[in-house]
Amino acid sequence: MSVAYFRKFSKPTLKAMITVIGSFKGGSGKSTVTFNLALWLMREGKEVLIYDLDPQCTLSDAVQVRKEEGYEPALKVYNRYQKPQYKHPTSTEALIDVGAANMRGMKRAIALADRIVIPVTP
Numbered sequence: 001m002s003v004a005y006f007r008k009f010s011k012p013t014l015k016a017m018i019t020v021i022g023s024f025k026g027g028s029g030k031s032t033v034t035f036n037l038a039l040w041l042m043r044e045g046k047e048v049l050i051y052d053l054d055p056q057c058t059l060s061d062a063v064q065v066r067k068e069e070g071y072e073p074a075l076k077v078y079n080r081y082q083k084p085q086y087k088h089p090t091s092t093e094a095l096i097d098v099g100a101a102n103m104r105g106m107k108r109a110i111a112l113a114d115r116i117v118i119p120v121t122p
Contacts, residue, residue, distance in 0.1 A: 054099030
């Protein structure tokens, strides 16, 4: 499933702010930023849809470790093949972690995003 599919099925039924966390450089902290931003938004009372479109699935791996360790709040990460489940369409934030190797997905995500975060190393 592409980012275009996500947007098609999310809008207009979902009033989510779509934030793309992407960079053309690998190892810049995209998954780390997405992970921490998701936790912060959840603690602020937002429902968060998290998409891991990075072929390396770093974000999915981090969330799995968190789940195994029993940390709260629990995070649910969707990949490109899954349809998200949400409860409160008006308070939803969508975070999309796009890897550098997924150039096509990156271009689509950026074109459709409400916000773009580009992590850079100091």
